[in-house]
Amino acid sequence: MNELENNILELKDVSMIYGAGGQVKALQNINLTVVQGEWLAIMGPSGSGKTTMMNIIGCMDRPTSGAVILDGQDITKLSPRALTAIRRDKIGLIFQQFHLIPYLTALENVMVAQYYHSMIDEAEALQALTRVGLQDRAKHLPRQLSGGEQQRVCIARALINYPKLILADEPTGNLDEANEKIVLDLLRRLHAEGSTIIVVTHAPEVGEHAEKTIFLEHGRVVKTTRNR
Amino acid sequence: MTKRQMYMKMLLSSLLRRRSRMTVALLAIAIGATVLLGMMTITYDIPRQMGREFRSYGANMVFVASGKDAMLKLTDVEKAAALLPQESLLGVAPYRYEAVRSNMQPYTVAGTLFDQVKKTSPYWNVEGGWPSEENELLIGSDVAEFTRLAPGNTMTITGRDARQRRFNREMTISGVVRTGSVEDGFLFMRLDTMERLTGRSGEAEVVEVSIAANEAELSALAARIRERVPGITPRLVKRVTQSETSVLSKLQALVTLVTLVVLVLTMICVATTMMTVVMERRKEIGLKKAIGAENRSIVAEFLGEGLCLAILGGLLGVVFGWGFAQTISMNVFGRSITFNFALVPVTILTSVVVTAAACLIPVRRATDVEPALVLRGE
Numbered sequence: 001m002n003e004l005e006n007n008i009l010e011l012k013d014v015s016m017i018y019g020a021g022g023q024v025k026a027l028q029n030i031n032l033t034v035v036q037g038e039w040l041a042i043m044g045p046s047g048s049g050k051t052t053m054m055n056i057i058g059c060m061d062r063p064t065s066g067a068v069i070l071d072g073q074d075i076t077k078l079s080p081r082a083l084t085a086i087r088r089d090k091i092g093l094i095f096q097q098f099h100l101i102p103y104l105t106a107l108e109n110v111m112v113a114q115y116y117h118s119m120i121d122e123a124e125a126l127q128a129l130t131r132v133g134l135q136d137r138a139k140h141l142p143r144q145l146s147g148g149e150q151q152r153v154c155i156a157r158a159l160i161n162y163p164k165l166i167l168a169d170e171p172t173g174n175l176d177e178a179n180e181k182i183v184l185d186l187l188r189r190l191h192a193e194g195s196t197i198i199v200v201t202h203a204p205e206v207g208e209h210a211e212k213t214i215f216l217e218h219g220r221v222v223k224t225t226r227n228r
Numbered sequence: 229m230t231k232r233q234m235y236m237k238m239l240l241s242s243l244l245r246r247r248s249r250m251t252v253a254l255l256a257i258a259i260g261a262t263v264l265l266g267m268m269t270i271t272y273d274i275p276r277q278m279g280r281e282f283r284s285y286g287a288n289m290v291f292v293a294s295g296k297d298a299m300l301k302l303t304d305v306e307k308a309a310a311l312l313p314q315e316s317l318l319g320v321a322p323y324r325y326e327a328v329r330s331n332m333q334p335y336t337v338a339g340t341l342f343d344q345v346k347k348t349s350p351y352w353n354v355e356g357g358w359p360s361e362e363n364e365l366l367i368g369s370d371v372a373e374f375t376r377l378a379p380g381n382t383m384t385i386t387g388r389d390a391r392q393r394r395f396n397r398e399m400t401i402s403g404v405v406r407t408g409s410v411e412d413g414f415l416f417m418r419l420d421t422m423e424r425l426t427g428r429s430g431e432a433e434v435v436e437v438s439i440a441a442n443e444a445e446l447s448a449l450a451a452r453i454r455e456r457v458p459g460i461t462p463r464l465v466k467r468v469t470q471s472e473t474s475v476l477s478k479l480q481a482l483v484t485l486v487t488l489v490v491l492v493l494t495m496i497c498v499a500t501t502m503m504t505v506v507m508e509r510r511k512e513i514g515l516k517k518a519i520g521a522e523n524r525s526i527v528a529e530f531l532g533e534g535l536c537l538a539i540l541g542g543l544l545g546v547v548f549g550w551g552f553a554q555t556i557s558m559n560v561f562g563r564s565i566t567f568n569f570a571l572v573p574v575t576i577l578t579s580v581v582v583t584a585a586a587c588l589i590p591v592r593r594a595t596d597v598e599p600a601l602v603l604r605g606e
Contacts, residue, residue, distance in 0.1 A: 060518060060600040081522070087599070088520025099515040103245035104238065111234060116520040120229045141245070157519070 007069070008164055008196050009034040009057065014066035016052050016219070026052040027063065028219045034165075039187075039197045041207040044216035050200045051169070053216070057198060058091055058167050059083040071164050088117050092158030096170035098150040100142040106153045107138040110160050117161045128156040132186060148179025155186055159195075166190065168199045172206055184209055239532045249508070250533075253501040254541050257579055260494025261545020265575040266552035267487040271480055272568050273553070277561040278476055279440040283318050287348045287436035288468045289446055291453075294461045299324075299431040304459040309437070311453055316440040319347025322432035324422060328387040328415070335371065337385065337415040339422025342366075348438040352411070355379065356403030359418055365399040366416040369406040379403050385415070390428040397425060437462075442476065443469040491582055498586035502534065506590040510597050518599035526594050534587040535580060542579035546572050 011032040018024040027049045034040050044050050055061035056068055059075055060083070068075050071090055075083065087093075100109045110125040129138050132152035142150055151171065158166055171187070172180040188209060191197055199210060207213045208227055215223040229237070243250050282288075291308060293300045302322060309320045321344035328337045342358045356379030359366050365383060367375075377383055384398045405411060423429035439446065446469055450462040506513070513526055550567055557565040 055600045058518070058600075060598070084517065084520055084522060084599075087518060093518055095515075099511065099518075101512055101515070103241045108237065108241070111229070112238070112516070113519050115231060115234045115238075116516070116522075116525060120231060120234050122229050 006035045007033050008036045008038075008071055009198075010067075010069040011057075012067040012069070014056065014063045014068060016049070016056065016061070017064045025219050027056070030066070030219075030221060032214065032221070034196060034198065036164075036196055037191075037194050038212065039191045039210045040199070041210035041213040042198065042200045042216065043202070043204075043207045043213055045202075047218075048216040049219040050216055052219075054167060054169055054198075054200050057165075058093060059087045089161070090164040092161070092163035092166045094151070094154050094158050094166065094168035094171045096173040098142070098147070098154045098174070100150055100153055100157075102142050105139050105141055106134060106145065106149075106156075109142070109153055110157045113157045113160045125156075125160060128160045129153070131159070132156045133182075146179070148175050148182055151175060151179065151183050152186065155183070159190070164196065166195055166197045168197065170201055170203075171199060172201075172203065180206075235528070235532070238529065239536060242529075242533055243536055249501075249505055250537065253498060253505065254537050254544070256494060256497040256501055257537055257541025257583055258544035258548065260490060260497070260582065261542045261575050261579045262548040262552055263490040263545075264487060264494075264578060265545050265549025265571055266556065267483050267490065268571050268574065269549065269553035269565055269568060270556060271483045271487070272571070273557065273566050274479055274483070275442055275476055276440065276566060277557065277563060278479065279316075279442065279472070280318075280563070281561065282468070282472045282475075283438050283440055284350045286351065286465070286468060287319075287321070287438045288441075288465050288472070289437040289439060289450065290463050290465060291435035291437065291460045292463065293433075294459055297459065299433060300435060301459055302430045302432060304457050305432065305435050308453045308457045308460050308462070311456060312437070312439060312449055313441075318438040318440060319344045320435060320437050321345045321348040322419065322435045324419060324432045326387055326422060326426060328385040330383055330385050331375070333375075335385070335415050336413075337365075337387075337417055337422070339417055339419040341419055342416075348436045349407070351407065353406045354403045355406070356401070359402045359416070361400070361402075362418060362421050362424075363397065363399045364402040364417070366403050366405050367401055368412040368414045368416075369404055370412040371415060372401075372404040377401055383415075387425070389426045395425050443473045491578070495582050495586045498534075498583055499589060502530075502587050502590040503593070506530070506594045509594075510601065513594050513597040514599050514601040517597065523595040527591050530591045530594055531584065531587060534583045534591075538580040538583035539576060541583070542576035545579060546575050549575065 011030050014027055014030040016027040018026055030053065042050050042053060056063050062076055070086065075086060101112060104112065106129060107125055110128050111120055111122065114120050114125060126135060126138055129135050132155050134149060134152050134156065137145060137149055145153065168187070172183050175183060184206065187197060199206060201207055211227055213225045213227060214221050291300060291305060305320065305322060309317065321340055324339045326337050328335050345352065354366065367377065372378065379401050381401050382398050383401055384396065386394060386396045389395055399417070405416065439449070441449065443464070446464050450464060453460055453462045516526060553565045557563060
């Protein structure tokens with residue numbers, strides 16, 4: 001398999017400009033390649049374009065120009081409905097604020113992703129919770145879980161449909177040190193199992209776990225480092 | 229677990245675990261349904277309630293003899309009365325008039341059935357008592373004033389029987405009647421007393437009938453009597469029936485208008501509540517869309533919640549609406565309401581339609597929520 005075939009994500013000259021007169025250039029001519037099984041960290045100060053880039057990679061927004069190739073498919077011209085299908089089938093999202101549905105239990109929160117994807121498999125959802133060490137908390141509502149536990153439910157939900165790409169937005173941003181370690185260990189384990197992970201973060205200690213880190217400033221990639 | 233079971237699970241969890249907000253929406257629907265059912269029950273029952281109320285203003289149908297006959301046969305009257313709906317028939321009062329004299333003054337005396345007069349003309353104001361004995365007389369207030377007679381006094385009347393023989397009878401005045409109409413100048417006695425005095429029986433000149441029915445129903449009944457009992461010509465008392473119809477239709481129009489206003493207010497209330505629910509749940513909607521929910525799934529979830537609330541609110545409305553209508557009926561008409569069970573599905577269906585209509589804008593807003601907002605930490 002050559003490297004081109006092994007690429008899970010490619011950004012070619014991607015720009016994102018907001019405002020009628022093009023006043024806000026959130027991203028400018030970004031070129032990026034992520035190979036299957038790679039762990040990439042996107043770092044940068046506030047307003048550097050991290051979230052815009054995350055939205056574009058996560059099929060929640062389309063760039064003003066350039067091409068985004070995800071799993072061999074150019075997603076820049078796709079309809080919102082087609083983008084929804086790609087999010088559902090190929091991307092697992094982990095959020096800084098967990099975003100669990102408050103009236104559903106931990107297990108049901110995982111099953112919701114199955115519900116929108118295809119079939120419900122309670123045993124598999126429970127297995128996903130077991131994988132993140134929360135089998136005993138399956139019947140608990142989000143408000144009955146700690147921040148770290150909620151984030152682990154969020155990870156279980158992201159993994160349940162076997163996504164090609166895991167996108168994590170500040171996954172440890174709301175966690176204490178102990179929970180940060182648990183979550184990073186989980187991501188490390190997923191990466192070791194072959195998952196492709198893209199993490200957006202402010203925190204250098206999170207970024208240093210990635211194989212590759214890109215630094216954004218004013219919508220441009222100013223530095224790329226390989227950590228290992 | 230199937231997808232349908234998961235859908236129901238999500239729906240019920242959302243309703244049961246977010247009780248406070250859902251209670252507000254449920255209350256809005258239940259109050260609307262309560263007023264709707266109450267108003268519809270009253271609208272439906274107004275003709276019955278008001279019909280009975282109107283009957284206190286006098287008879288709404290009279291029987292007179294057909295053709296050249298001056299007198300009605302009471303056997304024909306019985307036949308005609310049997311053709312009327314017995315549950316709506318309040319009273320049938322025959323009147324037979326004779327000319328008499330008392331102290332050289334001419335009077336008209338009417339022979340009637342007083343127990344029926346009490347029903348057909350409940351507005352008669354009687355001072356003293358109604359005649360109960362054979363030789364008792366009820367005199368009009370004008371006669372009482374003219375003769376200076378009062379209850380307990382006697383009055384001697386003279387007249388001629390069927391064979392033109394003179395009769396003379398001293399009668400005791402049981403009471404004085406005041407109606408504000410021609411009755412104030414008449415004398416009244418029991419019909420059997422008059423029949424005995426005149427030696428002629430089984431006849432009446434006019435029969436007053438009081439039926440709880442509207443103008444159309446009365447016309448249909450009159451046509452039926454005209455066809456089946458040729459000796460009788462039934463006539464509607466137009467001034468009564470037409471004012472009844474007019475007042476009833478105005479009242480029903482007013483209640484219908486109030487019901488419509490309540491429905492619109494309910495719709496606004498439910499729409500506002502659902503709008504708040506959508507605003508509060510923007511993140512949840514964004515999340516669902518981010519993890520792959522189609523717009524139709526979001527619509528199905530919100531409409532499903534709305535539908536559950538509408539059915540529950542409609543059922544509550546049926547129970548409370550019945551109580552509401554009953555309270556109004558007891559306080560306004562002094563009578564119990566007749567519950568129309570056909571209004572139950574109508575109320576629930578209306579609640580569902582109004583809630584669905586009220587949910588349209590909020591649900592459309594829900595589908596407009598961008599999934600990206602969950603990443604912005606808004």
